[in-house]
Amino acid sequence: MSVTDLTTQAGWMVGLAIVALLGTGWRKTARATARTPRKAPVVRRNWVPIGVAQTTVGLYRRPNVVRRVWALVASSAIAVVMGAVLAVVIAFALAFTIITLTDLLKQ
Numbered sequence: 001m002s003v004t005d006l007t008t009q010a011g012w013m014v015g016l017a018i019v020a021l022l023g024t025g026w027r028k029t030a031r032a033t034a035r036t037p038r039k040a041p042v043v044r045r046n047w048v049p050i051g052v053a054q055t056t057v058g059l060y061r062r063p064n065v066v067r068r069v070w071a072l073v074a075s076s077a078i079a080v081v082m083g084a085v086l087a088v089v090i091a092f093a094l095a096f097t098i099i100t101l102t103d104l105l106k107q
Contacts, residue, residue, distance in 0.1 A: 063071075
């Protein structure tokens, strides 16, 4: 089997998958309707209202400069650490894939 044959077959599979998705989504789906009761309603607890307290709050104040700088430093540090972890994981996955594929080509 050549690369051209494999590419052609993959293209056919993608095309058929798109046709299948279009075929399944062609018809408009049914809208949700409220269920009509078919028997006596279920006995439930008596409804008791929940009290809500309305209180006044102070006006919004922007955080001071120290808190904003600390937020910037902390979020930057988290971004750098997450980027390093993600880079290590991607590099390991690529190295594993390349080693596996080159071993398969040597066979």
